[in-house]
Amino acid sequence: MKQFFLTVLGVFTGLILFVVVLPIVLIVGAAASAKEPATPANAVLELDLREGLTDQAPTNPFAAFGGSGLSVIQIVDTLAQAEKDSHVKVLLIRLPEAGISPASADEIRQAVRRFRASGKPVIAHSQGFQPVGTVISSYMVGASASELWMQNTASFQATGFSADSIFLGRAFDRYGVRAEFEQRYEYKNAVNEYTQSDYTGPHREAMTAWMTSIYDSAIANAAFDRKVTAAALKTTIEAGPYSAPQALSLKLIDKIGQVEEAEAEAKRRAGNGADILEFGDYASSKGERQGSGRDAIAIVGGEGAIVTGTGGGGAFGGGSSIRSDDTAEAIYDAIEDKSVKAIVFRVSSPGGSPEASEQILAAVRAAKAAGKPVVVSMGDYAASGGYWISSEANWIVAQPSTLTGSIGVFGGKFVVSEALGRFGVDLRGLSIGGDYADAFAPSQSFTTTQRAAFSASMDRTYEEFVQRVSTGRRLPIARVREIARGRVWTGAQGKTLGLVDQLGGLTEAIGKARELANIPADTSVRFKRFPTPQSPWEALSAAFGVQSEAAQALVTLGGVMSDPQTRAVLNRVEMERMRGQGASVLADQPL
Incomplete structure (x- = not known):
């Protein structure tokens, strides 16, 4: 019976693919395969x-x-x-x-x-x-x-430069929502939007510091390019x-x-x-830089919130995320590729799940153990979990304005029973087993023992994070605790603190990877991207299930879409940024 329903579902899916999706794909493919005018x-x-x-x-x-x-x-x-x-x-x-x-x-x-x-x-x-x-x-x-x-x-x-933050503390109080969160520590400001009505002292201090760093860096760069002094340009702009x-x-x-x-x-x-x-x-028309030569440098990409599992984003777009299975597998694939001599790990993430972050970091460790140096290139963000997965790389390159650090942890829940009760909705819970079974139930506050257990788990995660930074950056644990406490730093600030090794972008990271892999500067090198981009037909098969006979039949038509120009057209995209829900090593995103 199960197989019967699977077959019916497969046929139905095949019809949808054939009538709706296939024409769209073929139209796009035809447009892409049409001969483009020469440059x-x-x-x-x-x-x-x-x-x-x-x-x-x-x-x-x-x-x-x-x-x-x-x-x-x-x-x-x-x-x-x-x-x-x-x-x-x-x-x-x-x-x-x-x-x-x-x-x-x-x-x-x-x-x-x-x-x-x-x-x-x-x-x-x-x-x-x-x-x-x-x-x-x-x-x-x-x-x-x-x-x-x-x-x-x-x-x-x-x-100048301004930023606004929304605080929900008074609104929650008014409507009976209780935000019960733990944060490690006072600079882990993602919690404040739920619990406060204004900036706390540490929140204001940290934001003012990184905003000033970004502003001063932009002024200095613009002044250098305009051939004036930074002080003169700043005075003119601010007037x-x-x-x-x-x-x-x-x-x-x-x-x-x-x-x-x-x-x-x-x-x-x-x-x-x-x-x-x-x-x-x-x-x-140009595609990605491939380079040439016997030796290769792997470029592993990761953008968005860090979560466990596979298959980030929807089948037809949607938010980007760093899926731990996919990203770890990409690093292991680079390890197994004999032509790859070093790995550049491009990270642009505000953080996410500590379990997912640790899985990815384990792959980074494996690459180093295999004799393949790992250089992290930080994008817009590499904070909280984004720093966790970067912390034990051989070398870290960040832009002066990258937001990084945020070495801390937070977590908790919203108790909404009182708020719903005001609208005549009663929320009740049942649980069996130990006292912690209903710790995260939205119907009631933490009990004293639940709060203590949850607080202890936050302490453990924080200490694990601190230990990884201490190991990776060769800093005493006491020093890491001093500069951590959940505080966000810019790349320029992070370099002075020892959290970042070099200022720059992907180009500089590739240069350092060549150096660590002992590839002479005058020797050509290839670039290999991991994970390998999916073909349209692989994406369709994954989206609709590999058990669908109809989908598998359509995959055989994949030759229609084999043209690299078709893939290039389909890869041109703007993705929404994704912020994970309930993640506990996630930095606030003030930009």
């Missing part, structure tokens, strides 16, 4: 940063249906290839009016500077800098260009806001003009017959 002899590569960025491209091909956009790693890879492409003469950047994630801005700025160092000009155009988010980071990227343009009606309002003509007179920008005028200037510089080439199209 113009004189091309202006246009990078539009206004649509949002992820840190890494997804491995699920159907994530493309969840949005569109570029990843920071894709931008770095593509600009590295464009540097050496004789057809690409100029880079044109469209800047967002609001902020860019600071660490992403750091990495893009570095890539732009490398592109300029190849002798090719960069023009950046802005339709205004609005006081939203880390807009100073957007200005920093613009300042790295050869010329920074701004629209005539636009305003220059990048006068704003300004109109476009005022910004021009103060030398905050170089020219005033419409984007069409900037495009025309870029084409003029590119030469006769120049044309605009969209960044996504060029990136798709």
Whole structure:
């Protein structure tokens, strides 16, 4: 009977695949397989940063249906290839009016500077800098260009950096919700939004410190690129806001003009017959950097909240996450690959499950034991659980504005019985077994013994975290406890504390991996990505179940989608960031 229902379900699934999904896939495949025009002899590569960025491209091909956009790693890879492409003469950047994630801005700025160092000009155009988010980071990227343009009606309002936090403490009190949480320790601020009505002293201290670090770093970088002193630029910026003509007179920008005028200037510089080439199209035609040579460096990616299990994200998009089974397996696959001499582990995560984090860290240890050095490259975040999985790497590289550390733990529950009772809803619980069986029931508060047991478990997790940092960073446990306590640091701050070894991005991490693997600088090296991106048909089979006969039959048509351009089109995506629910080594995400 069970097999009968499985067969029926398989046939039904097959019909859905054939009638709904297959036409979509074939249309996308046909569009991708159509011959793309060759790169113009004189091309202006246009990078539009206004649509949002992820840190890494997804491995699920159907994530493309969840949005569109570029990843920071894709931008770095593509600009590295464009540097050496004789057809690409100029880079044109469209800047967002609001902020860019600071660490992403750091990495893009570095890539732009490398592109300029190849002798090719960069023009950046802005339709205004609005006081939203880390807009100073957007200005920093613009300042790295050869010329920074701004629209005539636009305003220059990048006068600082602000952040807001929502506190639910008074609302919970009013409506009878009790937030019963434990935190280790006072800087583990993710709990405060549930229990407080304002910043605590440590919360305000920590946020002010990392915000100041990010702001000062952006000002210093922009001043360096604009060839002025940081103090002078800071004074000018903070006296704003300004109109476009005022910004021009103060030398905050170089020219005033419409984007069409900037495009025309870029084409003029590119030469006769120049044309605009969209960044996504060029990136798709080039694909990821592969490199060459006998030796390989593995690049293992991980973005989002850290959770146990497999298969992060939905079949057709959805949030990204670091699944411990998948990520650990990717590292073990790199260990078993004889051509791989070192591993670069790209981490962009605010944390998550301590159990999932430990599983991934065990794989990092295994790589080191196998003689394959591991270099962590931190993206926007590598905090809490994100730092746990990084802590025992051979080397840690972070951007100055990466948010890291947050060595601490929190957990708890919401008791909602009183709140529901006000609406005539009665929540009652039953349990059998030991006293702790209903410890996390939302119908009642922790008992004294339950609270003590839960508090002890928080202490154990915190001590385990501290021990891993102490071992990995070769710091005395007392010193780790001193700089931990749940506090978030920037990469620049973390370097002075010994939590980070080097400031930089993926390029610098790859350079260090070569060094640790004793690969000479003049020797070519290949790059291997783990986990391997799924084909569309593998994703379909995983989504609908491998027991489906119809799905398996359709998988045989996978040759239709074997073209690499098809995969590249499907991999262009913008993923939502995911914050795990109930995770206990998770940092607050203030950006």
